[in-house]
Amino acid sequence: MRRCAYFLCCMMIAGTAWSSQITVTGEVSGVWSTDTVSVTGDLYVLSGQTLTIQPGVEVLFTGPFDLNVQGLLTAVGTPADSIIFSRSRPSEESRWSGIRFDSADGSSLLQYCRLEWAKNSGASPDVRGGAVWINRCSPTISHCLIINNYSHNESYNGAGGGICLNEDSDAVIEYCTITLNQSDSGGGICVGAGCHGIIRYCRIESNEAYHAGGGIYVAAGAESSIYGNTIISNSSEGYGGGGINLWSATWLYGTTSDIHDNLIANNSATDAGGGIYSRYDASVMYDNTIISNSAAQGGGLYVLTFSDLPPIFFNSIVWGNNAQLGHQILLDPSMGSTATISYCTVLGGWLGPGIIDQYPDFVDTLLGDYRLNWGSPCIDLGAPELSYFDPDSTRADIGIGYFDQSAPVRILLTPHSPSVQVPSEGGDFSYTMRAVNISGLPQQVAVWCDATMPNGQSFGPVFGPVQVDVPAEVTLTRMRTQIVPAAAPAGAYSFNAYAAIGADTSKDSFTFVKRGNGIRIGVSGGWINTGEEFLPIPVVSSTSSLQAGGFVLHGASPNPFNARTVIRFNLPEASQVRLEVFDASGRTITLPVAAASNQQMEAGSHEIAFDGALLPSGVYLYRLWVGAKATTAKMVLIK
Secondary structure, three states: OOOOOOEEEOOEEEOOOOOOEEEEEEEEEEEEOOOEEEEEEEEEEOOOOEEEEOOOOEEEEOOOOOEEEOOEEEEEOEOOEOEEEEEOOOOHHHOEOOEEEEOOOOOOEEEOEEEEOEEEOOOOOOOOOOOEEEEOOOOEEEOOEEEOOEEOOOOOOOEOOOEEEEEOOOOEEEOOEEEOOEEEEOOOEEEOOOOEEEEEOOEEEOOEEEEEOOOEEEOOOOEEEEEOOEEEOOEEOOOEOOOEEEOOOHHHHOOOOEEEOOEEEOOEEEEEOOOEEEEOOOOEEEOOEEEOOEEEEOOOEEEEOOOOOOOEEEOOEEEOOEEEEOOOEEEOHHHOOOOEEEOOEEOOOOOOOOOEOOOOOEEEOOOOEEEEOOOOOOOOOOOOOHHHOOOOOOOOOOOOOOOOOOOOEEEEEEEOOOOEEEOOOOEEEEEEEEEEEOOOOOEEEEEEEEEEOOOOOEEEEEEEEEEEEEOOOOEEEEEEEEEEOOOOOOEEEEEEEEEEEOOEEEEEEEEEEEOOOOOOOOOOOOOOEEEOOOOOOOOOOOOOOEEEOOEEEEEEEOOOEOOEEEEEEEEOOOEEEEEEEEOOOOOEOOOOOOOOOOEEEOOEEEEEEEEOOOOOOEEEEEEEEEOOEEEEEEEEEOO
């Protein structure tokens, strides 16, 4: 961060532009690049003026003051050096009042900022907007952490504990984490009357609403495009909508929202709509996964509307939700409520075209990966119209995302933490990697991992390449750990995995952030990747032999077998012999008989009996070690 700065503070300046701390109040503009800005009164960026805040600056408020923006505010940090807006002391008295964009320049930008401990509890409209209030303008808020903010008064006029779009605003909120905020309506985000918010690729988690919309509230006369978000563990009292509350009043204002490709999970409402509450709203909702939400009524989806004003709901999973009345979906009968629901997976079923009642089969629910496993009944069973086909030109899948069928083997990455942060001194992260053979034939595939550096260049590979034989219709699963050294440059990275068969390459990625630079000893050192290895699988039939490292493996006979088979091989000289057996995913199983467990055998012909009486039917792989050399083959157990 640069330590010299140019700034203008018309009312008061304490310190100089070259100091590590300045104190400001009143009208402000220019550039802040000092370490700390201490705010002792309300701040104003007037129309026609510009305030620029550079990476690493901490803006600390000494009391309930706000930053009012009528001109242009540009606060752009970096992934490793964010801008912080916070209180100066850990006390209620020093909580500040947020950033308030009022008819501001539409180019205003908050990026890689952290906004925390703001509080508004006065009369309306001042109470609205915990950390950010947006009125008659359209700033962009991107890659920000908005945490522990508050908007509430005794009349329950609070709105948007994290962010409030107040009136006639079209703001973009993207790639943000919005968590642990509280408000009356819209614990995380409130979209007010006359507004069109774009809310995309955000993580909206553990926010609380005292009235409606734990995660997001869309008010009467408002509409939003809400897509690609993870909306989890939010809660709502009053009118409900633990994840999202849509109260657009379509019949009066003609407003609707577009809600798609969102994971809506583990939200709760004391009244109705644990996942989504749709009230007099004819929005279109599709490609969502709504799972494990709870409410008194309509655990997954609750609809209250006129019979001729139905919301449209398709290509979505509604599963594992809980309620006293209507676990998955409830259409409130008081107004003759209806909804157009089709091509969905609904636990317990539902009347409508294309509805199925089968477990969706997710990749890893424990790690929050709700993508579909190969073989899921939700693949290729979405709406059959061409406009809803997946990008790989197959029929649409049901739920978030889609299963890419463009390559015979697909690679999947699941990080073990939703947000991977590596400290400046270096550290590690764990992940699960899956190679999924979606073809009907065994495939030999090259598997490797690399990292995309903050400057966009590739580094690595950090794992592999290894040649892996993946049996037909089999998923190989490996848990691994990547060490990132202190010398790695600070910034945002992409961690990538690949599976290549000729010209067909599958790729999957997740992002991580490396904090400030540590001791520079060279970028290339210290990138160590450890964990479970992939197992190459050359296949030997029961009638052929494989020569490997001087010994000859004749294979298992009989093969297929029922309970018992014999593995035959020839040794050219006395050797140490060991037998290992794996299931079709490549994981080691316990041998029913400890046959050839590191035994010394003489030169000549040998047999090892294998007893599979305690194993289920299926394909098994066995690896025969002779000294330091090994070969692997396949046998089939049929009972």
